Amino acid sequence: MTPPMLDRQSADISTAQTANGWLARMREKRITLAHGSGGKAMRELVEQLFVTEFNNPLLAALEDQAVVPLDELQQQGTRLAFTTDSYVVNPLFFPGGSIGELAVHGTINDLAMSGARPLFLSCGMILEEGLSIDTLGEVVSRMKHAAREAGVVIVTGDTKVVERGAADKLFVNTAGIGVIRHDVAISATRARPGDVVITNGYIGDHGIAILLARNELALESSVESDTQPLHELVQEMVRVCPDIHCLRDATRGGIATVLNEFAASSNVGIHLSEAAIPVHETVRGACEILGLDPLYLANEGKLVAIVPREQADPIVEAMRTHPAGRDSAIIGEVKETPNGAVVMATAFGGTRVVDTLIGDQLPRIC
Structure with missing residues (x-):
């Protein structure tokens, strides 16, 4: 849903008008230090690229805020949610997405995990001298489309340029603002014995997609990143059960880290069933070859929820009606013990502790 103070028709610019049109008007085809100087080159970059692509009345004013x-915000809820995140993924483009979609989806999802409806985003960019402006334009274009599809607007931003080799x-x-309705109180402290653990689908896709996109391993796979916005899925969950206890998107550290945070x-104690956790066979196979654990792999479109047991089935049923929740599943339950820990019943009939991630399985994944 687009914020009501913005007229979508006045904000939209047709693809035919803007596709690379701004690039032809740029005097430089690569980022130079002058693009961060505050002078004409910077003004040209901001106006020709960012204002053109992110086009909306709040941004077009070109104020510092x-x-x-x-x-109009108060009509949608009683509290503001505010978040910020930074994205340094390598490579910039990968199967299923790019740093542009990650920046938009990731910030939207951080807001959504409080039950908020995301409304506004900011965009700050650190550019390395020598970066192709065409590459920058592709990232910005992907951010524009991701924001538009999610119904949010990018209303302010900043650019900085650093010397070649410094980035x-x-x-x-990106930072984001959303509005939370009065009857929602989601918190990591609210898990209770008897609650049920739910996820919205297959885990680990993003981490494996990034690893394979780096071409560092002689593996062939069709795995794509799961990057997607989750706010509409969360709104559907809240519609069925406003009393969701815990909710978080499982990015760095995967679902194992999220569940350990909830338990602590x-x-x-949180008890998982390995057989119930959705993992694509291609991801599972890659993990076996590389010695990785899918529970710790990064995701960019997966959430973990803890809900009252009596509401679990209706929530999962509602989640499965949404494209982002088609493969939703109950994967565990909450018990009194072991206090502050996560354990899992394995497919071989044993039990193992699922500890918090130590170190980093895959660097630069988001």
Whole structure:
């Protein structure tokens, strides 16, 4: 849902008008230090690329801040959710997405995990001298389309340029604002014995997709990143059960890290069933070859929820009606013990501790 203070027709620019049109008007085809100097080159980059692609009235004012009417926000909820995140993924483009989609989806999802409806994003970019402006334009275009499809707008931003070698092509920082309705109170401290653990689908796709996209291993696979916005799925879950206890997207550290955070914050034990956790066979096979554990692999479109047992089946049923939740499944339950720990019943009939990730299985995955 687009924020009501923005007229979508006035904000839209047709693809035919903008596709590479701004690039032809740029005097430089690569980023130079002048693009970060605050002078004409920087103004040209901002106006020709960012303002053109992210086109909306709040951004077009070109002030140092976006000014948002509060009365219209108050009609949608009683509290603001505010988050920020930075993206340094390598490579910039990979099967299923790019750093552009990650930056938009990741920030939307961080807001959504509080039950908020995301409305506004900022975009800050650290550009390396020598970066192709065409590459930058592709990233910005993907951000534009991801934001538009999710119904949010990018209303303010910043660019900085660093010397060649001081960064790896392009880093993105995004912040986001959303509104939470009055009857939602999601927190990592609210897991209770008897609750049920739910995820919205297959885990580990993003981590394996990034690894294979680096061409560092002689493996062939069709795995794509699962990057996607989850706010509409969460709104469907909240519609069925406003009393969702815990909710988080399983990015770095995977679902294992998220569940350990829930267990520690709520002082409960979380018991998983390995057989119930959705993992694509291609991901499972890659993990076996590489010695990785899918529970710790990064995701960019997967959430973990802890809900009251009596609401679990209706929530899963509702989730499966949404494209982002077609493969939703109950994967475990909450018990009193072991306090602050996660354990899993394995496919071989044993039990193992699922600890918090130590170190980093895969660097630069988001």
